[in-house]
Amino acid sequence: MKAVLDHIGIAVRNLDEALAFYRDALGLPVEAHEDVESQGVRASFLPAGGVELELLEATAPESPIARYLEKHGPGLHHITLRVEDIAAALARLKARGVRLIDETPRNGASGSLVAFVHPSSAHGVLVELKQVLYTEKPREA
């Protein structure tokens, strides 16, 4: 199956301070900001070539990013690979005994389906698979 890197998720304690480094010091542009209340997270997306860095700040104390920061501190959180057929990808991984967090795809942001592979099967890496169903209008920065 064909897979391309879509983005890298980086957990940060403070989005504004993280933007002072990634945007202002490194000079990366910011394409979009999103506030996902249901996930207790707000995010900024910074294109770096064909992929994006996704800076993630927790907005609720029990959110996955808050729990990650508490346990590990800030840093590289996950990578997202875009595949053409997420159901086929999950079936292939399952047949090989790969441990999945999501056995079936669930709705992601912006018209996508997503599923996570468990880090124990991906050598310590939280791998998200993503299938784009349709393209929404471009996000505003």
Next chain:
Amino acid sequence: MKAVLDHIGIAVRNLDEALAFYRDALGLPVEAHEDVESQGVRASFLPAGGVELELLEATAPESPIARYLEKHGPGLHHITLRVEDIAAALARLKARGVRLIDETPRNGASGSLVAFVHPSSAHGVLVELKQVLYTEKPREA
């Protein structure tokens, strides 16, 4: 300054077992293998769109990757951003008070200059900057 993601380094305990997941189960191609004796590391490069995943296995007990694995376990180790002028990038970061591991660029693999930013200034992420000086003949897988 313009910066594009070049690759993501992933520290693994066993390269063959990691390839069983990233190459065989996920289906990513392998472009090259490298054995860098001076760094105590061997690596496989797997293209995933315009960027590569670099799987890193320690081959010496005192190598940076061996020490990383001992402290953190396997997982996402660093990201590498390609810039056009690494000296200018380092000067810009230094002027903003960013802590650098390498104050001046050093020789990297395949005709490149590289320098690392300290994770304490990059919100927990080990960021490598890279400037390509010339392109060697394509690597063999």
